[in-house]
Amino acid sequence: MIVESGNSLQETKRRNRILIKNKIFRMEHALRNEIARELGLTLPTITNSINEMIREGLVITEPLSQESRNKNSGRRPLAVAFRREAAYAIGIELGPYYSRAILVNLRGEAVESVTNPKASESYGKMLSELENLVEHFLHRIDRDQLIGIGIGVPGFVDTDRGRIRYTFREDWNGKTLGEDLGRRFSVPVSVDNNTRLRATGYEMLLREDRPGMFAYFFVSRGIACPILMNDLVLSGDSAGAGELGQTVLLSSDHKGQKRTVTTDQLASESALFELCRREMTEGRLAALRKRLDAGEDLTMRLILELQMGGDRQIDALIDSCIRGQALAMANVVNLLNPNAVIVDAYMMEWEANRKRLINYAREHFFGINEEDVKIRFRDYDSYDGALGAALGCIQKNFLNT
Secondary structure (H helix, E strand, O other): OOOOOOOOHHHHHHHHHHHHHHHHHHOOOEOHHHHHHHHOOOHHHHHHHHHHHHHOOOEEEEEOOHHHHHOOOOOOOEEEEEOHHHOEEEEEEEOOOEEEEEEEEOOOOEEEEEEEEOOOOOHHHHHHHHHHHHHHHHOOOOHHHEEEEEEEEOOEEEOOOOEEEEOOOHHHOOOEHHHHHHHHHOOOEEEEEHHHHHHHHHHHHOOOOOOOEEEEEEEOOOEEOOEEEOOEEOOOOOOOOOOHHHOEEEEEEEOOEEEEEEHHHHHOHHHHHHHHHHHHHOOOOHHHHHHHHOOOOOOHHHHHHHHHOOOHHHHHHHHHHHHHHHHHHHHHHHHHOOOEEEEEEHHHHOHHHHHHHHHHHHOOOOOOHHHHOEEEEOOOOOOHHHHHHHHHHHHHHHHOO
């Protein structure tokens, strides 16, 4: 991408610097000549911009690893990278089960992470909980090193104002979370849908083989599937795109009453939990009932453990959910034709479940989608939502400025 023609020399330098910063962040070993070649800029342009950032304390030079040196014909060029301690971002995900927070340095590396119980349903109490999380991290860094805070919330979010438009915690709806927390700490606060931030974080950390367009298939309490195209998340007119769990997979009339089944009701973790409860009331799932009676909570971790241990009844319930997920995935693929589908689900930590999803989904992929569209699995990490929030903050407040 060539950006050497602009309205003014200053504007051209600013835009080139943005391109160079993004390239440094995304390249595993950022060499000046490679940055120049990939961006279509001259080597002096690259060198002048990088030297300026070195003087500002943002960038340092590092020797390449031996493996990388071997790929560079025996030369010993110096790679450039962001100085880790130059700046930090805080990411927080207010998830359905827990609140998770993470402190990330300028290279996108986690410095510290914290897990709290799920956030309070009271907006005021939730805001106090967020303030405590941020204060915890500020004990580790200087306040002027913090470039911003990113927060992921389930539901519809007005990203321009940081306002929660709709989420399952009613007292939060209509609240300007970004402004409220921003006033407290005097730093930019970005608020977005938590699944879109997971997808953003995944895309930012890809080094090579980055698909031009992919669907991010996330299974948790509900199912969401944001679409990323050319590094941008498609948010929709009112920032509500990607709520795949609310799409209807099945509708039928029974005795004059219309019944609809959404993807969430058929294939989410909530659906699986409800199936388990129903089966236990009918005297089945003895192994699960025994564990719950002993004081354990009904979680995906427990259910997956029983499935992997050979519980056939549990296996059948999970299989029914996977079949529903496969139908929903096929609808996305056949409608949008992405390069790839990235699956992020704790349920898929067992290889056998991954194989089932691939096989069931491909049965419904239309035409050449069956061969062309890749299905990839992201190893589940409970902090990926918070990480995505922090990385999105780095992108907005540093890389793109």
